[in-house]
Amino acid sequence: xxxxFVECTLDDLDxxxxxxxxxYSDVNYKDxxxxxxxxxxxxxPSCIGGIDLAGTVVSSSDAQFTKGDAVLAVxxxxxxxxxxxxxEYARIPAAWAVKLPRGITLWDAMAFGTAGYTAGLxxxxxxxxxxxxxxxxxxxxxxxxxxxxxxxxxxxxLGYEVTALTGKEGESDWLKKLGAKDVLLRQGLDxxxxxxxxxxxxxxxxxxLGGEVLAWMASTMKFNGxxxxxxxxxxxxxxxxxxxxxxxxxxxxxxxxxDCPTPEQERAVWxxxxxxxRPPMLKEMARTVPFADLPGVFDDFINAKVTRRIxxxxxx
Numbered sequence: 001x002x003x004x005f006v007e008c009t010l011d012d013l014d015x016x017x018x019x020x021x022x023x024y025s026d027v028n029y030k031d032x033x034x035x036x037x038x039x040x041x042x043x044x045p046s047c048i049g050g051i052d053l054a055g056t057v058v059s060s061s062d063a064q065f066t067k068g069d070a071v072l073a074v075x076x077x078x079x080x081x082x083x084x085x086x087x088e089y090a091r092i093p094a095a096w097a098v099k100l101p102r103g104i105t106l107w108d109a110m111a112f113g114t115a116g117y118t119a120g121l122x123x124x125x126x127x128x129x130x131x132x133x134x135x136x137x138x139x140x141x142x143x144x145x146x147x148x149x150x151x152x153x154x155x156x157x158l159g160y161e162v163t164a165l166t167g168k169e170g171e172s173d174w175l176k177k178l179g180a181k182d183v184l185l186r187q188g189l190d191x192x193x194x195x196x197x198x199x200x201x202x203x204x205x206x207x208x209l210g211g212e213v214l215a216w217m218a219s220t221m222k223f224n225g226x227x228x229x230x231x232x233x234x235x236x237x238x239x240x241x242x243x244x245x246x247x248x249x250x251x252x253x254x255x256x257x258x259d260c261p262t263p264e265q266e267r268a269v270w271x272x273x274x275x276x277x278r279p280p281m282l283k284e285m286a287r288t289v290p291f292a293d294l295p296g297v298f299d300d301f302i303n304a305k306v307t308r309r310i311x312x313x314x315x316x
Contacts, residue, residue, distance in 0.1 A: 003035040003049070003295060005073055013048075013091040014083045017062040020092060022055040023106045025085035026113040026286075027153040027294070027310040028146065032164045032301035037312035043081040050312075051078045051090075053085025054100070054109040062094035070100035072109040072270070074117050075258040086283060086294065088314055095204070098267055110311045111286035112273055117147030118257040120269040120277050122147075122228035125253050126204050133159040135203035139217065141165040141186070142208030143175055146309050147230055151206045153178040153279030160204070165213070171307065179289060186213065193221055196241040200248065204228075211235025213252060218252070226251045285309055290316035 010019065030051055033039030036048050054072040057065050065071065071119040076096045078084040083091070100109060112120075115122055117224025131138070138155055142148040145165035155162045164180035166172075170182045191212040205217040205225070210232035218240050225244075228260040229252060261269070279285060286309035289297060 003298070008048070008087065010089060010091070011044065011295035012083075013087075013089065016082075016088065016092040016096075017094040018060050018065055018071070018097055018202045020053065020055040020090045020097075022053050022085050022088060022090050024054050024110040024314060025050040025109040025299050025312040026052050027081070027301060027306075027312060028052065028114050029301055030114070031079060034296040035295070035298045036302055038116055038302055041080050043077070047080060048085075048087050048090075049079045050085030050087070051080065052110060052113040053078065054106040054263075055089055055090070056106075058089070060094070061308045065097065070099055070106060071097045072106070072295035073097050086186040086291070086312070086314075096264060097246070098270050098296045101271050101274035102280075106211060107288070107311060108274075108282060110157050111282055111309055112150065113146075113309065114257060115309060116150045116273055117266075117269060118230055118255060119147050119154060120273045121257050121261060122151060122206055122230055122253070123158070124269055124272065126199075126206075126228055127254065128193055128224045129251050130224060131204045133161070135224075136222055137202055138206070139163045139165055139184075140206040140215045141204045141213050142231065142233055143180065143183075144171040144307055145233075148206065148208050149175075149178060149285060150279060150310075152180055153281065153285070154273075154277040155206075156180070158276060162204075168307070173182070175305075178279065178285075189213070190267050191216055194240075196243040197247065199227075205220075206230060206289035209234035211237050212239070213271045214238055215240040217230060218250060221248060221250045224249045224251075226253065228253050228255050229251045230255045246292060249276070258308060286311050288313050288316075292316075
């Protein structure tokens with residue numbers, strides 16, 4: 001397994017109704033796993049990476065899109081089974097593309113990327129299940145990461161009282177700038193003694209870690225609390241009891257941003273990311289690297305040295 005720059009033509013690209021001139025892509029943990037071979041991510045012998053892209057339609061055989069439309073595409077099979085966004089051009093199915101909502105630029109779309117879309121989908125699902133600011137505080141773990149930071153900032157912008165849970169003490173000031181009212185350090189939790197039901201504290205929770213932290217979240221939810229399970233950065237395991245779910249009516253929502261949302265749901269989430277969920281500090285939440293510097297970024301992701309979203313400029 002190796003990652004390298006190669007020359008391709010349009011004829012080398014996979015099938016699809018849209019040809020897009022890519023302006024920006026981004027870097028997600030999934031991209032780093034694919035590029036470094038650290039994870040069994042690729043579903044073909046070789047693939048142009050980049051699970052996200054934003055750009056301008058060059059040609060379309062689908063009536064929904066015309067030449068010149070600004071579009072974005074995140075997830076689906078991009079970068080793992082279908083050639084992705086790390087190229088000057090991409091050919092993609094029209095069903096994977098979303099017209100760029102008014103209020104965000106192509107750069108903004110990739111500052112969000114899969115991470116932001118996942119955070120937005122989680123919040124939308126939680127609200128659909130009854131979460132609202134008046135219910136009480138919301139806790140977000142992995143709060144310094146891509147999904148966590150956008151979830152934190154979006155929730156704060158919506159009027160929620162948000163507590164950030166992080167293992168990175170040095171990020172406390174940054175998390176408060178993003179909108180956290182309080183910051184909890186993960187190392188301060190006693191995860192060796194998780195009670196089936198602990199003090200009812202949270203109306204909502206966004207979990208990026210899984211494992212013991214998710215079990216602790218479940219035990220500390222308020223009545224009718226809602227948890228979004230987004231990731232497994234700590235563990236895929238979950239050792240808990242049914243007591244929070246049957247005695248407090250807690251809901252545990254699984255969030256799969258790649259396969260489950262309908263096109264209508266996807267467009268609705270992006271519209272909200274462009275409006276009421278948009279973090280005021282989005283520009284400060286991401287940095288831009290030129291395409292030529294992309295290989296040097298992947299190891300930082302694998303080694304947990306990245307603390308901001310990374311946008312890739314395909315024209316730099």
